[in-house]
Amino acid sequence: MKRTDLHLAxxxxxxxxxxxxxxxxxxxxxxxQQIPMEWAFSGPHTIAARMGADDLDAHEIAAMDPEAFAAVLQEKPAVHRYPGSMAKRVQQLCQYLVEHYGGDPEGVWRDAKTGAELLKNLTALPGFGKQKAQIFLALLGKQLGVQPPGWREAAGAYGDRGSFRSVADITGPESLTKVRAFKQEAKRAAKEAKETKAAKEAK
Structure with a gap:
């Protein structure tokens, strides 16, 4: 992953x-998930700072006592709305990285020959469903220079050029506003579709 300027937090x-x-x-x-994007992507820095480090280390987090690590996320202000359960997920992710990639997260994408293979690697990570994996794949391709053949196709609609669907498309305040607008519209449309379906079933 090339070092780059991100504007997610x-x-x-x-x-x-x-x-x-x-x-x-x-x-x-x-x-x-279930919290504002800026809050979520500020989390890693908060965790690192509370652990007295300038980066996160998969080996260190994986080996920590679960209650001690949960306390890091639960300290006020909490890292997440559900700090206890998310601490467990972060530890599970780090343990998986240690077991399968020797603690090197770049191993998830470094040797992926195709976008499909990269998506498979990402969806295998604890806490990463298909949608989350596709969004992260799109982030890797659009902003972090990780572009194996077929990466856009593997990322689905999140890989589309010029889209404003997800964190993969946020490069500053203006694009953040556009992504928020897209998500609000998608949420409104989904609610409308649900209400229409319920009305039909009630007839």
């Missing part, structure tokens, strides 16, 4: 870590 120090640390980027993506 909207915080210079947190974004700097995301841009140079593959594990921080993965953990930020893992945390990105």
């Amino acid at each position: 909207q915080n210079p120090e947190a974004d700097e870590l995301l841009g140079r640390s593959p594990l921080a980027a993965l953990v930020g993506m893992l945390l990105d």
Whole structure:
């Protein structure tokens, strides 16, 4: 992963870590659910700071006492709305990386020959369903220089050029606003479709 400028946390120090640390980027993506994106992607920097480090280490996190690591995320202000369960997920992710990649998160994508292979590697990670894996794949391809053949196709709609669907498309405040608008519209459409279906079933 090439070192790059990311603007996902909207915080210079947190974004700097995301841009140079593959594990921080993965953990930020893992945390990105049920809370605002900026909160999620600020999480890796907060975790590292509370552990007295300037980066995250998969071996260290994997080996920590679960209660001690949960306390790192639970400390006020909490790293996530559900800090206990997310601490468990982050540890599971790190343990998987240690077991399968010797603790080197870049191993997930470094040797992937195709986009399909990379997607397979990502979906195998604890806490990464297909959608999360596709969004992270798109982030790798669009902003982090990881572009195996077929990566756009493997990322699905998230790999589309000029789209504003996800964190993969956020490069600053303007694009953040566009992604938020897209998500709000998608949420509205989904709610409308659900209500229409319920009305038909009630007839």
